[in-house]
Amino acid sequence: MAVASETTSPGPLPERSSAGTSTLSRVTRYTALRLVTLFGTVVIGIYLTIMIANMGGYVDVIMRSEIRERITMEFANSRAAQTMTPEARAEFLATQIAQEEQRVGLNTPVAVRNVRFLLNALSLNLGRAINMTSDSGSKLVRLIILERLPATLLLMGTAELSLFFISVFVALSLSRRYGSWWDKLVITLSPSSAAPPWFYGIFFILFFAAILRILPFGGMTDSPPPSNPVDYALNVLKHMILPASALIISSLFLSIYNWRTFFLIYSSEDYVEMAKAKGLPARDIERRYILRPTLPTIITNFALLLISTVSGAIITETVFLWPGLGRTLYRAIGLYDTPVIVGTTIIYAYLLAITVFLLDFMYALVDPRVKIGGN
Amino acid sequence: METLRRSFREVLRYPSALVGLAIIVVLLATAVYAVIKIPYRRAIALWRGGESAWYQNPKYAPPSWFNAFTPQKLPVSFKAGSSDGGMSKTVTPGAQGTGTVDISYAFDYQYDGYPQELLLYFTTTFVEKQPFVSIAWLTPDGRTIRVDDFGVARKQTVRFAQIKRLLQRLKGDDPMQALFQDPETGTLLKGQYQLQITGTTFEEGADIDAEFVFHGQLYGLAGTDHQRRDLVLPLLWGAPVALIFGLVASLGTLVLTMIIAAVGTWYGGWVDELIQRITEINLVLPFLSILVMVGVFYSRSIWVILGVTVLLSIFTGSIKSYRAIFLQVKESAYIEAARAYGASNARIVFRYLIPRMIPLLIPGLVSSVPAFVFLEASLAVLGLGDPVLPTWGKIINDADTNGALYKGYYYWIIEPAVLLMVTGFGFAMLGFALDRVFNPRLREA
Numbered sequence: 086m087a088v089a090s091e092t093t094s095p096g097p098l099p100e101r102s103s104a105g106t107s108t109l110s111r112v113t114r115y116t117a118l119r120l121v122t123l124f125g126t127v128v129i130g131i132y133l134t135i136m137i138a139n140m141g142g143y144v145d146v147i148m149r150s151e152i153r154e155r156i157t158m159e160f161a162n163s164r165a166a167q168t169m170t171p172e173a174r175a176e177f178l179a180t181q182i183a184q185e186e187q188r189v190g191l192n193t194p195v196a197v198r199n200v201r202f203l204l205n206a207l208s209l210n211l212g213r214a215i216n217m218t219s220d221s222g223s224k225l226v227r228l229i230i231l232e233r234l235p236a237t238l239l240l241m242g243t244a245e246l247s248l249f250f251i252s253v254f255v256a257l258s259l260s261r262r263y264g265s266w267w268d269k270l271v272i273t274l275s276p277s278s279a280a281p282p283w284f285y286g287i288f289f290i291l292f293f294a295a296i297l298r299i300l301p302f303g304g305m306t307d308s309p310p311p312s313n314p315v316d317y318a319l320n321v322l323k324h325m326i327l328p329a330s331a332l333i334i335s336s337l338f339l340s341i342y343n344w345r346t347f348f349l350i351y352s353s354e355d356y357v358e359m360a361k362a363k364g365l366p367a368r369d370i371e372r373r374y375i376l377r378p379t380l381p382t383i384i385t386n387f388a389l390l391l392i393s394t395v396s397g398a399i400i401t402e403t404v405f406l407w408p409g410l411g412r413t414l415y416r417a418i419g420l421y422d423t424p425v426i427v428g429t430t431i432i433y434a435y436l437l438a439i440t441v442f443l444l445d446f447m448y449a450l451v452d453p454r455v456k457i458g459g460n
Numbered sequence: 461m462e463t464l465r466r467s468f469r470e471v472l473r474y475p476s477a478l479v480g481l482a483i484i485v486v487l488l489a490t491a492v493y494a495v496i497k498i499p500y501r502r503a504i505a506l507w508r509g510g511e512s513a514w515y516q517n518p519k520y521a522p523p524s525w526f527n528a529f530t531p532q533k534l535p536v537s538f539k540a541g542s543s544d545g546g547m548s549k550t551v552t553p554g555a556q557g558t559g560t561v562d563i564s565y566a567f568d569y570q571y572d573g574y575p576q577e578l579l580l581y582f583t584t585t586f587v588e589k590q591p592f593v594s595i596a597w598l599t600p601d602g603r604t605i606r607v608d609d610f611g612v613a614r615k616q617t618v619r620f621a622q623i624k625r626l627l628q629r630l631k632g633d634d635p636m637q638a639l640f641q642d643p644e645t646g647t648l649l650k651g652q653y654q655l656q657i658t659g660t661t662f663e664e665g666a667d668i669d670a671e672f673v674f675h676g677q678l679y680g681l682a683g684t685d686h687q688r689r690d691l692v693l694p695l696l697w698g699a700p701v702a703l704i705f706g707l708v709a710s711l712g713t714l715v716l717t718m719i720i721a722a723v724g725t726w727y728g729g730w731v732d733e734l735i736q737r738i739t740e741i742n743l744v745l746p747f748l749s750i751l752v753m754v755g756v757f758y759s760r761s762i763w764v765i766l767g768v769t770v771l772l773s774i775f776t777g778s779i780k781s782y783r784a785i786f787l788q789v790k791e792s793a794y795i796e797a798a799r800a801y802g803a804s805n806a807r808i809v810f811r812y813l814i815p816r817m818i819p820l821l822i823p824g825l826v827s828s829v830p831a832f833v834f835l836e837a838s839l840a841v842l843g844l845g846d847p848v849l850p851t852w853g854k855i856i857n858d859a860d861t862n863g864a865l866y867k868g869y870y871y872w873i874i875e876p877a878v879l880l881m882v883t884g885f886g887f888a889m890l891g892f893a894l895d896r897v898f899n900p901r902l903r904e905a
Contacts, residue, residue: 126737130744138753273476276888279830280881281838287856287865287873295865302866389777392743399748400838404860414749418756418843426749426756433746441743 115449120442127438128207131431135202138427145191145198147212147424152185154213211428216420217413226428229413234432236305237409240325241398244332245391252337253383256344257371263349271341278339283400286331290404293327300327303406328405332398336390344383351375381452388444392437464819470897477893483886491700503697507689507850514688518576518675522871523683523691535571535676543583543669551667561591561659561668569600569653574636576675578620580657582612583669589662596658597639600651605629605639612659612668683871685855686862694850695875701851702833702883705766709832712770714825720774721782722813725790726805735779742775748838755844762846765839769832778824782817789816819898827891830884837880852876 139145160166160178169177186192193201205211211226219229259268294302301307306320351357357374365374399411406412410429417425471477498506506513516539524536540546547565554560584591594609595618608623620626621635630638642649659668682691724735754768789795790813798812839845840853841860859865859872 126740127744129741133741133745134750134753137750138757140758276476276885276892279827279834279884279888281834283838283841284834284877284880287860287877290865291870291873295868295870393747395746399752400841403842414752415842418752421756423756426753430746430749430753433749434744437744437746 112446112449116446119445119449123438123442123445127434128203130434130438131206132199132203134430134434135199135206135427138423138430139195139199139202147427148191148202149186150215151213152191153182156181156185206431209431211431212424214417214425215422217417217422217425226424229425230410230428230432233408233410233413236407237398237402237411239321240328240332240402240407240409241395243325244329245394247329248333248336248340248390249387251333252340252344253376256341256348257376259341259345260348260352260375261367261371268345271338271345274338275342277334278336280335281400282328282331282335282394282398283404285334286328286401286404289327289331303404305408324407328401328407331401331405332394336394340386340390343386347379347382348375351379381448384444384448384451388441391440391444395433395436395440467819467897471890471893474893474896476889480886480888480890480893483882484890487699487703487883487886490696491703494696495700498693498696503693503850504848506693507697508848509689510687514684514690515579516673517679517684517688517690518677519684519686519688520867520869520872521576521675521677521679521684522869523681523875524678525681526678526871532572533570534573534678535569535575535674537575537674537676537679538567539671539673540565541669541671543671547670547672549669557662557664559661559666561657561661563657563659563668563670564654565672566652566654567674568651569640570650571676572648573677574634574640574648576677577636578639579673579675580618580620581671581673582616582618583671584612584614584616584667586614586661586663586666589666591659591661591666591668593657593659593668596656598654598656599639600649600653601642603643682875685858685872691855691872691875694855695852695879697850698852698855698876698879699883701762701846701849702836702880705762705836706829706833706883706887709766709769709773709835710825710828712766713773713828714778714821716770716774717776717779718782718814718817718821719809721779722786722809722817724779725783725786726809726813732783735775735783739775739779742772745772747772751835751839752842752844755839755842760844760847762836762849765836765844765846769835785817785820786813789813823891823895823898826887826894829887829891833883833887834880837876852880 157178160174160181166174191198209227211230213224214226214229217229218224219232221228221232223229255271259265259271262268290302293300301324303324305324306317311317311320352375357370360370360374398409399414401407402409402411403415410432414426414429416422417429472481494503516537518537521537522534527533527536542549542563547563550562552560552562580595582593590611590613592609593612595607597605597607599605605626606629607620607626608618620639623635626635640648640653655672657668657670661668680690680692682695684690720735724732750772751765751768755765758764795808795812798808803812836845836851837853837856840851841857843857843861845851845854845857853876855876856873859869859876862869862872864870864872
């Protein structure tokens with residue numbers, strides 16, 4: 086886990102802090118360093134992704150078909166095309182395509198080719214889709230994916246943030262009421278996290294949409310969507326209740342259980358006992374003596390959880406017909422649209438890296454070892 | 461060993477562990493039963509059999525035990541054949557080689573709904589002259605409805621809803637309703653119905669056999685899907701597939717992770733560094749999308765997916781926690797003693813370091829099974845399930861693509877989902893109890 090490793094290995098963190106350096110500059114330096122290493126990780130990660138995708142020559146196929154389509158289109162629009170015989174036209178096209186393939190480097194060794202694809206992928210130059218189009222009618226994979234990204238981010242962000250706050254607060258209050266009926270209930274329910282979100286989604290659709298008919302089956306808005314922005318937002322919210330709850334429920338009890346255990350371990354530390362003996366109010370003890378030192382670990386756990394749900398949300402989106410990345414991937418599988426599948430995988434790799442980075446940044450803000458600058 | 465045994469005895473004191481263990485034992489028994497009762501080849505042949513294997517079943521039929529919960533009793537499917545004695549058959553020889561074959565079948569109809577379809581499958585033997593049959597339908601109130609009369613071919617199927625003469629006689633009424641209704645009031649008649657087939661053969665040695673197939677609205681123990689397949693087959697066979705996938709993936713991942721963590725910690729230096737870096741890279745690899753790519757581009761075979769799953773699951777967060785524990789163990793006195801007597805590196809890693817971790821491994825082994833079982837189902841739901849094997853995930857996928865939730869075929873999704881859930885819970889509950897026993901730090905909390 087990237088987040089944790091930085092604390093165990095000393096690494097090039099700022100050495101003994103000179104008196105003048107502020108927390109901000111240290112956090113900035115730490116963050117910049119993490120950004121660089123993380124970028125390296127992403128590059129290798131995406132290279133591996135491309136390697137896996139290209140083992141059967143699939144990325145080559147994407148490139149070749151794109152060249153063929155472009156050259157043919159250019160030629161069809163040119164004036165020379167009208168005067169040539171069909172045979173001459175075909176021959177001319179074939180040489181043009183061969184030249185272009187040579188120029189792009191499709192006959193260079195695989196490793197070199199993969200590097201080229203890597204550069205394309207890093208700059209989000211993901212090629213053209215075979216069958217799919219974006220809502221604006223473009224066939225560019227980048228546009229298809231970017232169009233879907235906000236929906237995914239909205240759903241994931243809402244669900245994960247709610248999950249985080251709900252479980253931290255419930256866990257804190259349970260650790261206070263250790264051994265109570267509620268505590269036992271959460272322990273009993275914690276195996277429920279064995280099932281993924283889509284699984285709960287199916288049951289939610291069954292109860293709330295099919296039987297009770299109070300919430301929609303899926304989608305992001307009614308069709309046609311309401312034109313008034315307020316109504317639109319409310320409409321999206323209504324459609325988001327079920328998928329977001331499915332995402333939350335599937336990890337809720339386990340994360341409450343984990344953090345409750347964790348808080349319990351910390352609340353038996355000597356300094357907490359000391360604070361209690363001093364007669365500090367319970368709220369202060371919780372905030373300053375329990376929550377504060379555990380925050381870095383909480384963030385680490387949360388990062389792991391987030392990472393496991395990012396790609397797990399693919400099926401949740403599919404089940405709820407949520408027009409996000411996951412559903413795009415599902416459609417691409419159905420249509421066998423290889424450029425979109427590879428493109429989505431790359432975007433997911435980026436999303437994961439951004440998640441890791443953001444959490445690292447937060448980690449840097451709350452971890453005293455980084456903040457104060459010692460090792 | 462003694463401590464292990466003591467720990468297991470302690471685990472059995474947790475009620476959740478007992479429940480979990482019971483579920484796992486039942487699942488294992490089911491898996492063994494499924495594999496013995498329906499051998500692999502037969503299961504696959506049936507699953508991919510199509511209409512010819514399943515013509516006797518109705519489509520989209522919920523299981524017959526539905527009637528126990530509803531006030532409206534829906535008709536349950538059945539079939540009866542004259543060749544095996546299910547329908548009564550009498551043969552009366554006549555003059556000049558002719559003969560009369562009377563086949564009849566009486567059944568008590570006490571349901572509140574109409575069937576999906578009634579079918580008759582005729583099998584006849586003759587050389588030149590086709591036998592002739594007339595079909596009559598006797599209702600409880602004593603009416604006789606002439607269904608059809610025709611010369612019957614060697615193999616012929618009669619679908620009651622598509623007989624032209626019957627349709628004309630009924631003047632546009634749905635035959636499935638008209639056959640079971642009182643014509644005056646238009647309400648359903650309950651009681652003894654009888655199907656009478658009178659056949660005439662015109663040759664020496666000619667014979668007629670019929671099979672009556674009643675497609676009700678309910679079928680069997682688990683119902684049927686869009687291809688008329690009996691869901692008992694995939695539900696039974698899903699158990700061995702899920703267990704094998706879950707257990708092999710979980711065991712493979714844990715053992716490999718542990719070996720790699722142990723080797724990394726023991727040798728230290730660049731080996732350790734490399735493992736750490738690979739773990740970080742693996743973290744940004746989108747697990748499910750890579751599995752999707754493998755499924756789409758290379759192979760959907762469950763073994764390939766299993767292998768890739770294990771490979772991608774090795775370098776995850778758990779390698780870090782194993783490493784932390786190994787680092788502590790590495791410093792302990794007995795390792796130093798081993799080093800002092802000149803034990804080789806491999807010996808220390810495999811005989812001293814790894815055995816020390818086995819107690820910690822057991823809870824993880826059990827509690828990571830559900831994740832893999834659900835992973836297989838998840839891939840199937842994405843349409844990337846194994847192309848030949850019947851699994852629980854594939855039932856959900858079939859149901860989902862056929863709009864089961866919208867059309868109200870809830871049984872179709874609930875049955876596999878409940879089995880998945882029970883499996884997941886069984887392993888998770890046992891795993892939790894094991895974790896509390898083997899991790900003393902959790903025990904006090």
